[in-house]
Amino acid sequence: MRPVDLIRKKRDGAEHTREEIAALVNGYTAGSIPDYQMSAWLMAVLLRGMSRTEIAALTELMLNSGATMDLSSIPGKKVDKHSTGGVGDKTSFILAAIVAAAGLTVPMISGRGLGHTGGTLDKLESIPGFNVNLSTEQFMHVLKTCGCGLIGQTAEIAPADKKLYALRDVTGTVESPALICASIMSKKLAEGIDALVLDVKTGSGAFMKKKEDAIHLAELMVETGQQMGKRVAALITDMDQPLGRTVGNSLEILECIEIMRGDSHPLSHDLRTLSVELSAWMFFLTDSVTSVDSGRNRAEEMLTSGKALAKFKEILRLQGGGDISVVDKPSRLPHSSHTTEFKSTRDGFITAVQCEYVGTASLTLGGGRSKKEDSIDHAVGLVLHKKVGDTVKTGDSICTVHYNAVTPGWEDRLAQALEILNDSYEVGEKPPTSRPPLIHQVIGKALSAHAD
Amino acid sequence: MRPVDLIRKKRDGAEHTREEIAALVNGYTAGSIPDYQMSAWLMAVLLRGMSRTEIAALTELMLNSGATMDLSSIPGKKVDKHSTGGVGDKTSFILAAIVAAAGLTVPMISGRGLGHTGGTLDKLESIPGFNVNLSTEQFMHVLKTCGCGLIGQTAEIAPADKKLYALRDVTGTVESPALICASIMSKKLAEGIDALVLDVKTGSGAFMKKKEDAIHLAELMVETGQQMGKRVAALITDMDQPLGRTVGNSLEILECIEIMRGDSHPLSHDLRTLSVELSAWMFFLTDSVTSVDSGRNRAEEMLTSGKALAKFKEILRLQGGGDISVVDKPSRLPHSSHTTEFKSTRDGFITAVQCEYVGTASLTLGGGRSKKEDSIDHAVGLVLHKKVGDTVKTGDSICTVHYNAVTPGWEDRLAQALEILNDSYEVGEKPPTSRPPLIHQVIGKALSAHAD
Numbered sequence: 001m002r003p004v005d006l007i008r009k010k011r012d013g014a015e016h017t018r019e020e021i022a023a024l025v026n027g028y029t030a031g032s033i034p035d036y037q038m039s040a041w042l043m044a045v046l047l048r049g050m051s052r053t054e055i056a057a058l059t060e061l062m063l064n065s066g067a068t069m070d071l072s073s074i075p076g077k078k079v080d081k082h083s084t085g086g087v088g089d090k091t092s093f094i095l096a097a098i099v100a101a102a103g104l105t106v107p108m109i110s111g112r113g114l115g116h117t118g119g120t121l122d123k124l125e126s127i128p129g130f131n132v133n134l135s136t137e138q139f140m141h142v143l144k145t146c147g148c149g150l151i152g153q154t155a156e157i158a159p160a161d162k163k164l165y166a167l168r169d170v171t172g173t174v175e176s177p178a179l180i181c182a183s184i185m186s187k188k189l190a191e192g193i194d195a196l197v198l199d200v201k202t203g204s205g206a207f208m209k210k211k212e213d214a215i216h217l218a219e220l221m222v223e224t225g226q227q228m229g230k231r232v233a234a235l236i237t238d239m240d241q242p243l244g245r246t247v248g249n250s251l252e253i254l255e256c257i258e259i260m261r262g263d264s265h266p267l268s269h270d271l272r273t274l275s276v277e278l279s280a281w282m283f284f285l286t287d288s289v290t291s292v293d294s295g296r297n298r299a300e301e302m303l304t305s306g307k308a309l310a311k312f313k314e315i316l317r318l319q320g321g322g323d324i325s326v327v328d329k330p331s332r333l334p335h336s337s338h339t340t341e342f343k344s345t346r347d348g349f350i351t352a353v354q355c356e357y358v359g360t361a362s363l364t365l366g367g368g369r370s371k372k373e374d375s376i377d378h379a380v381g382l383v384l385h386k387k388v389g390d391t392v393k394t395g396d397s398i399c400t401v402h403y404n405a406v407t408p409g410w411e412d413r414l415a416q417a418l419e420i421l422n423d424s425y426e427v428g429e430k431p432p433t434s435r436p437p438l439i440h441q442v443i444g445k446a447l448s449a450h451a452d
Numbered sequence: 453m454r455p456v457d458l459i460r461k462k463r464d465g466a467e468h469t470r471e472e473i474a475a476l477v478n479g480y481t482a483g484s485i486p487d488y489q490m491s492a493w494l495m496a497v498l499l500r501g502m503s504r505t506e507i508a509a510l511t512e513l514m515l516n517s518g519a520t521m522d523l524s525s526i527p528g529k530k531v532d533k534h535s536t537g538g539v540g541d542k543t544s545f546i547l548a549a550i551v552a553a554a555g556l557t558v559p560m561i562s563g564r565g566l567g568h569t570g571g572t573l574d575k576l577e578s579i580p581g582f583n584v585n586l587s588t589e590q591f592m593h594v595l596k597t598c599g600c601g602l603i604g605q606t607a608e609i610a611p612a613d614k615k616l617y618a619l620r621d622v623t624g625t626v627e628s629p630a631l632i633c634a635s636i637m638s639k640k641l642a643e644g645i646d647a648l649v650l651d652v653k654t655g656s657g658a659f660m661k662k663k664e665d666a667i668h669l670a671e672l673m674v675e676t677g678q679q680m681g682k683r684v685a686a687l688i689t690d691m692d693q694p695l696g697r698t699v700g701n702s703l704e705i706l707e708c709i710e711i712m713r714g715d716s717h718p719l720s721h722d723l724r725t726l727s728v729e730l731s732a733w734m735f736f737l738t739d740s741v742t743s744v745d746s747g748r749n750r751a752e753e754m755l756t757s758g759k760a761l762a763k764f765k766e767i768l769r770l771q772g773g774g775d776i777s778v779v780d781k782p783s784r785l786p787h788s789s790h791t792t793e794f795k796s797t798r799d800g801f802i803t804a805v806q807c808e809y810v811g812t813a814s815l816t817l818g819g820g821r822s823k824k825e826d827s828i829d830h831a832v833g834l835v836l837h838k839k840v841g842d843t844v845k846t847g848d849s850i851c852t853v854h855y856n857a858v859t860p861g862w863e864d865r866l867a868q869a870l871e872i873l874n875d876s877y878e879v880g881e882k883p884p885t886s887r888p889p890l891i892h893q894v895i896g897k898a899l900s901a902h903a904d
């Protein structure tokens with residue numbers, strides 16, 4: 001079984017056997033198959049596709065390329081959420097606190113931002129002292145103590161994915177549903193969880209711009225997870241505008257604290273709703289409640305009682321975020337030296353947002369990475385004052401731009417960010433005929449309900 | 453212009469600009485673009501295709517990645533032939549002698565065999581003392597002296613192709629008409645020729661099994677060459693059975709000598725006819741004659757007068773093949789220690805030959821390479837006694853197998869070769885309804901005739 005023959009087989013659109021996928025994954029992880037053969041195979045996979053059977057085999061082999069977490073010593077159900085990424089997407093912090101406050105265990109292994117989307121780890125690192133690099137022992141201790149831990153991918157978890165992802169990033173082979181599914185599911189299933197809720201974003205700020213592509217990916221992931229004995233459901237959710245009212249690392253953490261404190265801004269409503277919804281599904285899939293409706297009530301209870309906030313403080317304390325955390329002293333979060341307003345130049349309605357551009361504007365200010373090596377300015381970002389459908393008058397601020405005037409070239413970057421924002425927002429005379437629904441649909445509902 | 457963006461562009465089926473192709477070819481040749489990015493791009497090209505404009509740009513950039521030969525100090529027209537490769541394909545030796553004998557210059561840069569097809573250089577090296585590794589100065593001297601030289605690709609000629617071909621070979625990206633066209637044409641046009649005749653093989657022993665694929669490749673190559681100011685025509689020729697009556701390095705050289713000597717076997721008729729036909733086109737495209745018909749007469753004259761044979765002796769002498777060459781003493785060619793007959797087990801007609809298998813049988817005996825590093829046994833091979841349509845009786849020899857009983861495992865290899873031959877030949881009760889035509893059609897005829 002020469003690698004070149006396996007490449008040719010996929011190139012010609014044939015289906016791989018499990019043994020063939022094993023030869024590729026194991027050979028690549030061990031270093032006997034070079035990058036240049038793997039990248040040709042990845043391109044063939046992207047253009048020819050993979051069957052469900054192939055995807056399940058690829059996922060399982062990538063999962064088993066490394067260690068899986070053994071959480072059997074922790075009583076109760078373990079559950080996690082994964083999002084395909086978007087702009088202002090920060091539900092993780094809220095739902096992790098909600099679900100752990102209700103007694104479940106949330107072993108959340110997350111990634112960093114790349115391109116226009118933010119990353120959970122980057123946002124967490126805007127909290128002074130917060131440490132996302134725990135050893136497996138430290139992570140287990142945190143999970144046992146407070147029911148939730150938030151860390152980055154370790155070297156032991158799915159090394160095949162780590163190596164493959166780095167290669168895909170530089171060879172134009174990221175956007176394959178089969179490869180995305182195997183990458184996400186191999187990492188998430190390595191967490192030793194019982195259930196998983198997927199937040200698959202669709203719209204102008206998502207990787208999957210088209211709803212049908214998002215649904216296809218969601219179906220692949222749900223089926224793959226269920227085949228491996230997990231309870232999985234996917235929510236197809238809107239990313240045609242940023243979620244909540246902030247974009248940028250510390251600004252997003254602050255918005256989450258506001259929601260957990262109970263004094264959030266009306267424009268944070270969609271973020272609060274989606275966090276509750278995802279929590280409800282996490283409760284439901286772990287049989288903590290008998291319906292998603294009851295799950296919603298449970299989540300609301302955790303928020304309004306202050307239990308979620310208390311849990312969040314506990315997580316921060318255990319992962320180095322300080323005894324007097326940013327929850328009690330939000331001024332401890334980094335904030336930018338300057339702000340300026342991005343104003344409307346006409347009267348009308350916000351009819352559409354090029355959501356990816358909004359993410360790029362924040363990245364341009366220093367809030368994200370163009371290249372892996374880039375460092376991040378945690379303080380910069382955007383606070384939005386208008387959402388799609390809102391009225392706007394000439395001179396009204398559409399959003400406040402938080403920037404730092406320190407590193408060389410900041411004037412150019414600010415000017416560029418404002419220009420990008422100008423291209424992002426469409427103001428029309430008439431209101432848009434409809435506002436995008438926050439949740440389009442749920443995939444795997446029926447199967448999940450009867451999975452046990 | 454990041455390489456990953458160029459990969460994504462081709463992946464999504466878009467057309468590259470000349471600048472983009474230049475960035476890829478030059479970056480890869482210089483080493484700034486790594487193998488793993490180039491192989492992903494090559495796979496995207498194979499699966500998405502390239503436009504005629506892209507192919508012309510790729511060919512020209514690969515051509516200009518290295519030196520081109522300057523033959524302006526040699527008077528008269530320069531012309532070459534290229535074959536896409538087949539089994540028993542040995543026209544080069546005959547037509548080079550014919551065309552050079554008539555006063556034209558044939559600067560032939562050839563390749564080695566890989567897989568089931570033989571290579572011109574390997575066949576030449578079965579001639580004791582023959583040196584295919586001449587320096588540019590030596591090559592120029594040979595060309596000036598006798599009008600024909602036969603060498604391998606030098607490091608200076610199309611280095612981009614050299615590097616790309618090695619990568620394509622191990623990444624399943626050989627079979628792209630666009631890449632094949634650019635590879636062949638960049639090397640051939642670097643020879644500094646005025647005209648080129650292409651022998652594009654089709655059938656069970658060719659790389660292009662289907663006639664429409666052969667025609668497509670021929671059209672690409674003819675158009676690319678003509679765009680670069682050369683007179684080019686392509687003959688689509690049969691490879692549904694081996695050409696001539698021998699397969700194997702020294703056996704093939706001997707068959708060519710027989711034809712030039714004028715005492716060839718009737719089963720060599722197709723080889724002689726095709727060599728004359730290709731020579732005729734070489735005469736026609738260089739305006740040495742006013743019609744292909746006259747070209748045929750000129751070629752016949754060179755053969756029957758003995759001038760081609762004399763020219764062949766001159767080439768051998770100049771490239772180290774000795775003063776008393778194998779032409780005068782064919783016994784100087786390596787010959788195998790043993791022969792055995794592959795016999796028919798029934799009465800009937802040869803209805804079909806799996807021509808690729810026949811090539812593989814010779815390779816299995818040691819006459820070809822599975823891997824680049826393999827060494828070649830020049831003496832082994834097959835002498836055919838039957839062609840498609842011929843009658844055969846039980847016990848008749850279909851071919852004589854020439855083998856050596858020296859290297860370990862020879863018994864296994866011989867048994868395997870005989871088994872492959874058994875799978876190669878179909879004997880039926882009735883003769884085949886038609887015999888394949890030797891020449892299917894000519895591409896570029898009209899354009900070539902009016903090119904000047």
